[in-house]
Amino acid sequence: MQIKKEEKKTRILSAATRLFSERDFQEVSVNDIARIAGVGKGTIYTYFKEKEEILEACVAEIFSDFVDKIRSSYEEAKSLSSFIERVAPRLLENVVVNSRILFMFNRKCHSDRKRYRKVSGEYRKAMAEVFQRYGKEMSCNFETMNAYFTAFLMTSYMVYESVDKEIIEEVLTRGLLCSLRGCGQDKV
Amino acid sequence: MQIKKEEKKTRILSAATRLFSERDFQEVSVNDIARIAGVGKGTIYTYFKEKEEILEACVAEIFSDFVDKIRSSYEEAKSLSSFIERVAPRLLENVVVNSRILFMFNRKCHSDRKRYRKVSGEYRKAMAEVFQRYGKEMSCNFETMNAYFTAFLMTSYMVYESVDKEIIEEVLTRGLLCSLRGCGQDKV
Amino acid sequence: MQIKKEEKKTRILSAATRLFSERDFQEVSVNDIARIAGVGKGTIYTYFKEKEEILEACVAEIFSDFVDKIRSSYEEAKSLSSFIERVAPRLLENVVVNSRILFMFNRKCHSDRKRYRKVSGEYRKAMAEVFQRYGKEMSCNFETMNAYFTAFLMTSYMVYESVDKEIIEEVLTRGLLCSLRGCGQDKV
Amino acid sequence: MQIKKEEKKTRILSAATRLFSERDFQEVSVNDIARIAGVGKGTIYTYFKEKEEILEACVAEIFSDFVDKIRSSYEEAKSLSSFIERVAPRLLENVVVNSRILFMFNRKCHSDRKRYRKVSGEYRKAMAEVFQRYGKEMSCNFETMNAYFTAFLMTSYMVYESVDKEIIEEVLTRGLLCSLRGCGQDKV
DNA sequence: AATGAATGAGTGTTCATTCAT
C-alpha cells in the first residue's frame, strides 16, 4: 500500500513535469495531468492541495537534481573554470526540460519571493558553498553570481531548438566564466 | 477618421504591451486591455482576430524596434567593437520591458517555430546583415552569434533587479564582444 | 436596450425565486437558474457577482413586498385590530412561496446577523413604525411583537398544505391580535 | 463485538447530530462526520446506505425524544392547557438544536411526504393520542393540530437568537393554546 | 466603425460513494 501510494504520487509528478515543460501553467489543466498520469482527477487532490502545489513539487525535484550536480562538480574541481567546465554540461543535460518549468515558477513567484526562496532554499545553499569556494575568482557578489547562473541557464533553454548543443555548451561555459570573472575587461 | 482608426489600434497595442509586460498572457484578459486602452471590448476584435494576435503584434513592434536600433548602430560603426558599444546600451534600454514579452512569446511558439520565425523574420534579417558585415571579426557562425546576443540580452533582463545598471551594461558589452570574438578562449 | 437589460435581470430573479422556494440553496445550481430563466449561464454573472447575491436579491424583493403591504395597511387603519385585519390577508398572499426563501436565508445568516439585518433593514423600520403607532395597544415590547409576527407567519406557511386557507387566515388574524394584546392571558 | 458495533453507530449518530445542528446538510461532509465520530470514512457506509440515511436516523432519534416528552406530559395532565404548559418547556429545551435538523429534514422531504411520514410515524402516533385525549378542547382537526405544533416549534428556533427564552416560552405556550382552541374568537 | 450584453466551453476543486485490502 505504501509502495502503491508513493507510485501514484510519482506518476502524477512525472506527468506534470512533462506537461509543464511543454506548455504554460495555465495551458495545462488538472484534467490533462490526471489523464497522462493515468489516475482520476480527484486522486490528484489526495496528494496535492492545489494545482500550484504540483508545480512547486516539480520545481523542488528539479532543484534537488541541480543541487546534486553542483555539489558533485565542485567536489571534483579546484578552480572556478574547472568547476564551470564540469557543472555546465551536467546542468545543460536537463536544462531543456527544467528551465521551462523553473522559469515559469520564477515568473509566478515574481511578487512572492518568499515562496521562491522556500522551494529553492537548498539550491541557494549549494550556490553559497560555490561562492565561498570560488568567490575570490569572481568580480561580483553572491546575488550577482546567482543571477548570472540563472540567466545563462535560462538562455540555454531559449536557444536550444535553433542552436547546436555544442554551441550552447560553449556559450554557457564561456558566457558564465566571462561574466563572473569580469574577464575580457582588459581586452576590450 | 483614418487617423482615429490608427489611433485606436495604437492605444490597444500600448495597453497590451504594458499589461503583457506585467503579467502572464493568461492573466491579462481582453477586458483589461480594453479598459486600459479606453475602448470597448468589441472594438479590439475589429483590429485583431484573436487575443493571440495582439501579443503577436506587440512582439512584432518590439522586434521592429530592435531592428531599428541594430540598423542605426551598424550604419555608424566600422568595427564589431564599435557596433557592440553602440548597440548594447540601445538594446538594453527596452530589454527589461520587452524581454518578458519576448520570452512569453517564445514559450508560446515552442511547438510552432514557423510562427516565431514569421514574427522575428525582420530581426533575423538585420542580424544577418550584422553577420555579413562583422562576421570576419567573429570566431563563430551565424546561429552562434544569434545565441550569444540572445543569451546576453536575456541575462541582462534576468539580473536586472539584483545588479547595478552600469555593471549590466558592462557585462553585456564586454561579454558579447568577448564571446563573439572568441577572446578569452585561452583562459578557459 | 435598457428595457431588455432589466428584463433579463427580472427573468433571472423570477427563476431563482421559483427554484429557491422549491429546493434548498445548495440544491439549486446556477445552471438550473439559467435554464429556467432562459438565459446563458454567463449572463447571470453579468447581473450578480455570485450565487449568494441572487438569493439576497430574491429576499430583498420579498421584504420590499412585505414593507409595501405593511405600510399601505397601517395607512388605512386607525386601530391595531383593523391593521391586523388588513395586513394579515395581504401578507398571507405571498407567504407560502416567500417564507420558504426567508427561512432559508435566515438559516444562511445565522452566524452573520449583520447580513440579515442589512437585507431586512427596511422591514424592521416598517415594523418599528407599526410599533410606534399601535404599541400602546400591545402588552409586549418591540422584539416580542416581531417574534409574534414571525411566528404566526411561519405557522401559516407551515400549515399551508394541511389546513384550509380560511382557517389559516382566521388563526393568523386572531392569533396575532390575541398574542400582541395579551388577551386570553387569564385563560391559560 | 456486538457492543462495539452498536457503539460505533452511536458515535456516528452523535457526531452527525452535532454537525447537522450546526451546519446545513450539504455543508456537513461525510468526512467531517467520520472525523468527529473517530471512525473511518468507509465505516459509515457499513451502518448507513447513504448520507441521507444518517440524517434520517438523527431525525428518528429526535422524534423519539419528542415522543417521550409528549407521553410523559399528557400522562400528568388532565386539561389541554395543563398539557401545553407541561410539554412546551420540555420540547423547547432541545428545540434549538433539534429544530434545525427537523426543518432541514422537512425541506428535504417536501416532495416525498412518504419518507417524512415513515420517520415521524411514532411521533404522529403520540400526537394522535394527544388529539384523542384533548381533541374536544380544540377547534381544529388532527392534521391542523399537528401543523400548529410543528409551526410553533419551528418558530421558537427561528427567533431564539434575538428573543429572550422566557418570551419564546410565552409565545410558544400562548400561541399554541390560542391557535388550537381558536381562543380569542369572541374577543375580537 | 464601435460597442458591451450575452454566451457556453472550460477551469480548479469538492465530496459522496466504492472497493481492494
Place this chain on the structure above:
DNA sequence: TATGAATGAACACTCATTCAT
C-alpha cells in the same frame, strides 16, 4: 468488520469571442 485511497460527476465561476444595435 473497518479502512482510506481512488474516483468522476457535479459545482460555481471566468473569459475569449460573437453579434445585434
